[in-house]
Amino acid sequence: MKKIWIALSATGLLLTACGNEGTVENEPIEQQQVEVVSDNPAIEETETEVAEPESENVETETEAEKDTQTEVVNHGDYAELREYGTIVEQVGADYTFETVTDNEGNRVLFLNDHNGEKQYKTIFVKYDQRLEIIKVNGEGGGKVFEGKI
Structure with a gap:
């Protein structure tokens, strides 16, 4: 388990250092996939995780705020x-x-x-x-x- 965390940390550092090379630019964050490969030879499978969005209702809240605001003329x-x-x-x-x-x-x-x-x-x-x-x-x-x- 400790080796998996080390591998994840190393992968995170590598992805951060490489910039945007490892991301899919046209897909929203929710749909981007990150591959996690283990260094342990006993585990041969590659696990795939879906990144979670930071906030699901950001856009909805902004639209709701706009709806409640009335246009006021600056006098x-x-x-x-x-x-x-x-x-x-x-x-x-x-x-x-x-x-x-x-x-x-x-x-x-x-x-x-x-x-x-x-x-x-x-x-x-x-x-x-x-x-x-x-x-x-x-x-x-x-x-x-x-x-x-």
Whole structure:
């Protein structure tokens, strides 16, 4: 038994030193076969072992994680605007922001869907902190929100 372990160790060192010469590159690890030959003359058979995969569910876990993640649009500097929280609360975060006007008195933004079509227009009056959100495309058009924030 001790000789078998020595033979396995020597074979492992030899395979490691030779690099990829002893592996089958097109087969997954689970299907690659490693031959173990004994130095003991009493044992004439060659044993074949199948290498076990390190983790069976690595790919499945990654796919499951992707399924649970929703696509969130990165709003960058827009997330720092005074009216941002109210806008996201009223219409959601699935829109990209486009600045139309931003001056001392007011800020006008368009919220575009994933196709780039304008869905909402927001008007924020800076002096009295009033926000108006208007749906400009699709069913249910008109004011969605109007109030002081």
